[in-house]
Amino acid sequence: MVNLPPDSTTRPIPLSVALLNRRSVGGAIVVALAALFFILVLPSIDAAVKERDLTVGERVAVGEYVSVTPGPGWALKPESGDSFTTLTNSGAQLVVMPASPATNDTAAQIAAVAKDLADDPDTSWVVAPPTTFVTSTGDAGAMVTAQSKAAATQVWIVGGDDWQTTIVLTSPIAVWDTIASSANAMAESVTFREPELP
Amino acid sequence: MSGPALLRAPRTPSFVDIRSMVFWVIAVLGTYGLIQVTPLMLRGVQTYPAAGMLAAILWGLYGVILAVLVYRLELFERRSPVTILGALLWGAVVCGGIGVVAAPAMHGIVASWLGEDSLWITAVSAPLVEEPLKVLGVVALALIPGARVRSAADGLFYGAIIGLGFMLVENYLYTMQAAVSSTGSFNTVIAMFILRGVITGLWSHATLTAIAGGGVGYFFNSTQSRARRWAVMIGALLVAMALHAFFDSPLLDSNVYTATIVKGLPLLFMLMFVLRIVHRREREILANLARHTVPDHLVSPLDFTLLSNRTIRSGVRSSARKELGWPGALAMRQLQQSQLALLSAAHEDGMDSERADDATAQVLAAQAALAQLRTDAAGNPLAPPHVAGPA
Numbered sequence: 001m002v003n004l005p006p007d008s009t010t011r012p013i014p015l016s017v018a019l020l021n022r023r024s025v026g027g028a029i030v031v032a033l034a035a036l037f038f039i040l041v042l043p044s045i046d047a048a049v050k051e052r053d054l055t056v057g058e059r060v061a062v063g064e065y066v067s068v069t070p071g072p073g074w075a076l077k078p079e080s081g082d083s084f085t086t087l088t089n090s091g092a093q094l095v096v097m098p099a100s101p102a103t104n105d106t107a108a109q110i111a112a113v114a115k116d117l118a119d120d121p122d123t124s125w126v127v128a129p130p131t132t133f134v135t136s137t138g139d140a141g142a143m144v145t146a147q148s149k150a151a152a153t154q155v156w157i158v159g160g161d162d163w164q165t166t167i168v169l170t171s172p173i174a175v176w177d178t179i180a181s182s183a184n185a186m187a188e189s190v191t192f193r194e195p196e197l198p
Numbered sequence: 199m200s201g202p203a204l205l206r207a208p209r210t211p212s213f214v215d216i217r218s219m220v221f222w223v224i225a226v227l228g229t230y231g232l233i234q235v236t237p238l239m240l241r242g243v244q245t246y247p248a249a250g251m252l253a254a255i256l257w258g259l260y261g262v263i264l265a266v267l268v269y270r271l272e273l274f275e276r277r278s279p280v281t282i283l284g285a286l287l288w289g290a291v292v293c294g295g296i297g298v299v300a301a302p303a304m305h306g307i308v309a310s311w312l313g314e315d316s317l318w319i320t321a322v323s324a325p326l327v328e329e330p331l332k333v334l335g336v337v338a339l340a341l342i343p344g345a346r347v348r349s350a351a352d353g354l355f356y357g358a359i360i361g362l363g364f365m366l367v368e369n370y371l372y373t374m375q376a377a378v379s380s381t382g383s384f385n386t387v388i389a390m391f392i393l394r395g396v397i398t399g400l401w402s403h404a405t406l407t408a409i410a411g412g413g414v415g416y417f418f419n420s421t422q423s424r425a426r427r428w429a430v431m432i433g434a435l436l437v438a439m440a441l442h443a444f445f446d447s448p449l450l451d452s453n454v455y456t457a458t459i460v461k462g463l464p465l466l467f468m469l470m471f472v473l474r475i476v477h478r479r480e481r482e483i484l485a486n487l488a489r490h491t492v493p494d495h496l497v498s499p500l501d502f503t504l505l506s507n508r509t510i511r512s513g514v515r516s517s518a519r520k521e522l523g524w525p526g527a528l529a530m531r532q533l534q535q536s537q538l539a540l541l542s543a544a545h546e547d548g549m550d551s552e553r554a555d556d557a558t559a560q561v562l563a564a565q566a567a568l569a570q571l572r573t574d575a576a577g578n579p580l581a582p583p584h585v586a587g588p589a
Contacts, residue, residue: 012421013421014418014419014420014421015417015418015419015427016340016343016347016348016418016419019341019343019418020208020343021208021209021343022218022343023217023218023219024218024219024220024341024342025219027219027220027337027338027341028218028219028220028222028223028341030337031220031223031224031227031334031337031338031341032223032226032227034330034334035223035227035292035296035334038296038299038300038327038330038331039230039296039299039300042299042300042303042304042307042327043299043300043303045303045307046302046303046304046306046307046310049306049307049310049311050306050310073302077314086314088309088314089302089306090301090302090303090305090306090309091302091305091306091308091309091314091319091320091323092305093314093315121452122451122452123451123452124393124451124452124453124454124455126376126386126389126390126393128376128377128379128380128383128386129380129381129383129385129386131379131380131381143379145376145379145380147372147376147390147393148393148451148454149393149394149398149446149451149454149457149458150320150321150446150448150451151320152372152375152376154379172305172319172320172323172324173320173372174297174301174302174305174320174323174324174328174368175301175302175305176372176375177238177298177371177372177375178298178301178302179302180375180379
């Protein structure tokens with residue numbers, strides 16, 4: 001134990017000194033409550049203010065010939081219509097375009113999208129090399145991903161025998177990591193309904 | 199107070215204090231964060247191990263370089279490695295883990311408010327979650343006396359380390375997410391490293407939390423009125439949040455280089471401003487200790503003048519080298535370090551502490567070694583044994 005300098009005896013003690021060798025139960029409660037706010041309260045508020053989640057696994061029709069299976073946490077944006085369908089999740093948007101006649105060259109189309117992103121005059125994107133994939137029903141797809149300082153985007157093009165569709169994800173960068181898996185799964189769930197013969 | 203205040207040294211040498219409830223809260227939150235963040239960390243590595251390894255090496259080296267830089271920003275180096283590691287883990291694991299839950303929730307809330315098409319969602323959401331979470335780590339450390347957050351400079355330092363930890367995990371996850379999307383492309387990993395590490399990373403989380411952490415250090419150590427201390431702490435946090443929002447805003451984003459420079463400069467200026475203030479305060483505290491608490495034969499006020507910043511210390515060592523050669527410079531470095539360690543021990547643990555006793559012994563040994571060198575150089579065995587500084 002030591003004596004503080006003479007002038008310190010007439011001044012208040014700093015909080016750091018007053019806390020010496022205390023158990024700091026009050027401080028622990030403050031830290032725990034602050035953390036619980038972020039872990040429990042924020043998600044509860046988000047759940048209360050967002051649109052009602054789509055039922056996981058229940059297919060959503062996009063126009064007449066395309067459907068996708070939503071993952072957990074995705075809601076249907078009310079303005080969605082016949083021209084396209086928009087799903088939202090934590091500030092991210094997944095726009096699913098209705099079917100258009102297939103061109104059977106999804107890789108070339110996605111390469112063009114990648115070039116457009118790389119040449120985007122409004123945002124500096126890091127564009128990853130495009131990749132290909134196969135949907136759950138065996139249709140061929142291609143995908144490109146790009147990230148900027150604060151956002152991420154993914155574009156999928158899926159082509160069937162007669163139809164193709166384009167899906168575009170735009171996401172805040174902080175959210176992308178947690179929603180990317182379910183967005184990828186939705187792209188892989190694309191199913192085309194064959195046109196009826198005349 | 200009617201009599202001299204009695205001060206005991208903290209009961210632990212670092213923030214690891216099993217008798218502090220705050221330590222156990224940190225431990226629980228660390229476990230929670232680990233559970234949340236580990237699967238995300240491993241996801242890319244399992245799928246593309248080579249890309250994962252490259253990302254880990256790049257961001258690991260980046261972290262080491264920035265940590266050294268942060269360390270060099272300090273006026274005096276004297277931190278417990280265990281507490282530094284704890285701060286790094288708070289940023290990486292606790293902030294990273296809680297952020298996995300809180301960031302999407304906040305983005306969802308803000309998107310509901312601004313509309314999903316708004317370009318300002320990230321600029322509003324990210325500072326509201328990330329800055330308070332990181333600053334909470336500085337507060338938690340300050341609540342454990344063993345962490346020795348005993349000045350605004352300490353708060354600034356631990357804030358920078360927490361910000362660095364968070365930035366490393368965040369950037370690693372973003373990099374691996376991009377790598378996974380490109381089937382493990384090395385080019386993507388390197389491009390992400392350049393974007394997030396070199397172009398936009400140099401003045402992001404570490405800088406922001408350093409500013410806010412300085413406010414926490416002030417709150418816990420100033421003897422000013424409670425209102426003023428609260429105002430400084432909350433004000434520093436709000437400044438960090440505002441700078442974060444500006445940095446993440448869509449303004450000027452058409453050119454990432456221009457945007458980074460224009461948005462980064464206010465951050466840099468603010469950091470320099472805060473650094474200047476906290477260094478001045480730290481110098482005053484230690485000068486006061488050299489004047490009133492530490493005996494003059496160990497660290498006199500004149501000695502402290504020669505210790506007060508890196509440039510002067512370097513000049514003193516240079517003089518010692520000219521006078522006594524490299525052994526003299528090394529002995530002078532030893533003396534400077536032991537004198538600074540003694541001042542730190544006196545400030546944080548008191549002069550009667552075991553730490554101060556150890557530092558005192560080191561100062562005396564360094565003084566004797568330097569005196570012996572001078573004696574040998576002068577060829578005079580009767581030279582005085584005590585030398586506190588360069589002749």
